[in-house]
Amino acid sequence: MTDFSKLLNPEQFAAATAQGGPILVLAAAGTGKTRTLVHRVAYLVENGVAPESILLLTFTNKAAKEMLERAEKLVGPDAGRIWGGTFHSICARFLRIWGEDIGVARDYRILDDEDQKKLLGEIIKKNVASPKDFPKKEIVAKMISEALNAREDIETVASRWQTKAAGFTPEEIVRVAAKYDERKKELSAMDFDDLLVNALRLLKESERVRGIVQRKFSHVLVDEYQDTNSLQAEFSDIAAGGSGNIMAVGDDFQCIYTWRGAQIENIIEFPDRWRGCRIIKLERNYRSVPQVLEVANSVMRDVPNRFEKHLKAIRQGGVLPRLYTARDSRSQAKEIVSILAEMRRRGYAWRDMAVLYRSHFHSIDIEKAVISAAVPYRLTSGTSFYELQHVKDVLAYLRLVADPEDELSFMRFISLFPGVGPAGAAKAWAKLSRRFDPLDPASREAFGAALGAKAKPVWKAVENAMAAAKTRIANGDAAMIVLDFCTAFYEDYLRREWDDKEADDRLDDVKELANDISANGTGLKEYLADIALLTNLDLKKTGSSSDSVTLSTVHQAKGMEWPVVIIPWLSEGMFPSPKAVEDGRLDEERRLFYVAVTRAKDALSMISPEMRHMPDGGEFPVRKSVFAREIPPELVEPRRATSVPSFDGGAFRRGGGYQQQYGYGPGGYSRGGYGGGFSRGGGAPTWKTTWRR
Secondary structure, three states, rough: OOOOOHHHHHHHHHHHHHOOOOOEEEOOOOOOHHHHHHHHHHHHOOOOOHHHEEEEEOOOHHHHHHHHHHHHHHHHHHHHHOOEHHHHHHHHHHHHHHHHOOOOOOEEEOHHHHHHHHHHHHHHHHOOOOOOHOOHHHHHHHHHHHHHOOOOHHHHHHHHHOOOOOOOOOHHHHHHHHHHHHHHHHOOOOOHHHHHHHHHHHHHHHHHHHHHHHOOOOOEEOOOOOOOOHHHHHHHHHHHHHOOEEEEEEEEEEEOOOOHOOOOHHHOOOOHHOOOEEEEEEEEOOOOOOHHHHHHHHOOOOOOOOOOOOOOOOEEEEEOOEEEOOOOHHHHHHHHHHHHHHHOOOOOOOEEEEEEOHHHHHHHHHHHHHHHOOOOOOOOOOOHHOOOHHHHHHHHHHHHOOOOOOOOHHOOOOOOOOOOHHHHHHHHHHHOOOOOOOOOOOHHHHHHHHHOOOOOHHHHHHHHHHHHHHHHHHOOHHHHHHHHHHHHHHHHHHHOOOOHHHHHHHHHHHHHHHHHHHOOOOOOOHHHHHHHHHHHHHHHOOEEEEEEEEEEEHHHHHHOOEEEEOOOOOEEEOOHHHHHHHHOOOHHHHHHHHHOOOOOEEEEEEEEOOOEOOOOOOOOOOOOOOHHHHOOHOOOOEOOOEEEEEEEOOOOOOOOOOOOOOOOOOOEEOOOOOOOOOOOOOOOOEOOOOOOO
């Protein structure tokens, strides 16, 4: 028999060897959650529990595979008889075996995401009068998914979405959803949401199957319980209803996916649903140095509606996390490169370092800075900012403004209009003699005449934006062309194509593109040329090595760790997200910051820019994030960014340039010749320290 007391710390041992009944294991970040679950499985098997009577529910195949492989090393091949897998895979297995009780054939097909979209696309094409103006199949799929997971009827969900997107009525969505259900039945198929819904229905409606399941599984273990939705929580509750032996393992501090259905109430209310529940807290952290953990503890100190937990460091040594103040986004990006270079000199590999940001658009200057410095990097999203679909849409419009003979940009731009497909776009280009100048009134008139009836209603607004573009360029306000285009057309386009959150995120990206154009300080043609070089050359040369710095959103970084972590944009309006604050989700943003902090093993740097660029060339001051302000000053080492970008030997200027004084920080600081943008002289860009105390 294994001596588990020698393999586990006291809290892990208590969880792994607990006797029957409901147990909630609150596994804080880096405290050995997976290790505890694996040894729980091993303990049960060694103490006579049949492996096939253990049900292990996870959220990813990778997690299930890792746990079962590690369990096999402890208890041998018997671990292969454990029922372990994702919620979806276990539900699929239930339906294969017992689904006939609710009319599900054993040989049903499972539709993956691509199958689902293809099927919905065909249904929309055949059953909607104007498919081009109807919400995309991906959006309809999200509506159907939301209805199933929220247990609401599709009409109610569609009515909410109607405020987010034009071009449909709730009744049309109901008809499409009904046709989709019909086609699935004809094909004897289910999508991923159906697996959860029908497996839960099976347990609730079939007393015979419910009895079989509850007698079969003497122990139910659920990983990442804070991420469960109502369907998953009820499914696991019913499965464990016979024995009452359910172990839910999770961390309410790391519930960051409520926007995709996770319900923090499931873990918070677990002790109320399971009377007599034993709560075991794992607080000994094996990942991070004490100084990082003290910051993490301070982040969650006063959060309401939570379980009290305090991370305790097992590791010793370490240094205080740094809290930098930078002037602006570019100063921040340069400082990030400096930190990466410093850590490289200290012996860390590039792959040991990560930059974790709240939103994708926060990465724009960071990405350019690491490219400039030839730092190898990889994006967890796999997509550079300038290669994002919506950014490319707007860049196509700008390229057309700059070059009336750019056929590829014309094709992309006109295809955004309702009712315009590839054939119509080619026909319009030919009718315009293969040239369209948005700045020329006669060319705009010809373009309007070439549009079909469905596109004409939105054309007038776009035409007005184009008419204003000539003045914008003359005044050196190229960035405002982006905002004019957004206001006139593109925001409405995004809201027709995407749900509110996705549309808001994409609009943030587009607005940041405008800020980037303004901060760049060059003309439109020069900016576009620089971006073309960046996307076509530099991005292809970087990140090819496995030894690369990770650039990632915090959401994508959950479950990962790095020796060195840098968190940029700890400023109000950036992190926390203003939309989340507006929607009353500040606590979730705080949990997101906690997740970011606890990814760091050895060194943590946080950066708070004091100024943000505006599309009109101006700037406005921003405060440190509420999260940064709440960290006790003795827990961090305050630093100021030591470099700011400079051209022509230190002069930032527009026109002749002038001196401007800023009063932030100890004694303030000044910069020579800064007037809201960059200007390029004959010299190469330089970097010069200009902080003055």
